[in-house]
Amino acid sequence: QVQLQESGPGLVKPSETLSLTCTVSGGSISTYYWSWIRQPPGKGLEWIGYIFSNGRTNYNPSLRSRVTISEDTADNQFSLRLSSLTAADTAVYYCARGVAGTLFDHWGRGTLVTVSS
């Protein structure tokens, strides 16, 4: 059974860069698509981007200038970096596995990131 677990800081200052890691167990990240998705408190879900097949990436155009997703196949992890943070980036951040690209069949439990000074 595939399991995903997000890790990273819960509080980040405005203008700084957020770094989160997703650790995958029960399956290799060398197959499927691996996404980051976020949900501001009380709001809807927003896809951030994915990584697949030897490091190829695709990002939401609305965030592309600030996002980098990378992978560490040795540790079966993938990571998110989101720069130039503002309060609008406060959200629960999920990592998820994508089949058929961006159909999400397994999700992490999510981690709340608050952007505040």
Place this chain on the structure above:
Amino acid sequence: DIVMTQSPDSLAVSLGERATINCKSSQSVFHSSNNFNYLAWYQQKPGQPPKLLIYWASTRESGVPDRFSGSGSGTDFTLTISSLQAEDVAVYHCQQYFGIPAFGPGTKVEIK
């Protein structure tokens, strides 16, 4: 970009009664090369991540009770819970995976 809308924003249904949620995409999500609608439904309970219920508009994910069903094609889709159970209280999201993936704003289902 394809924008997803849902109606209603929330609904209250008596136990054992039918719940119907509508989802509309701003462009068709039907792919003529394979005759599939790239539309999924997720259930999200408080404090939990979304759970995949339905994909390809009408295919139930393994383990999902058969009281959940999806229908529709092109731009208009429906999720139906045929007989609402207490454990179905949740927010339901539709999502298109035809282009840049996008989710609907969610519909909150409660017990009347």
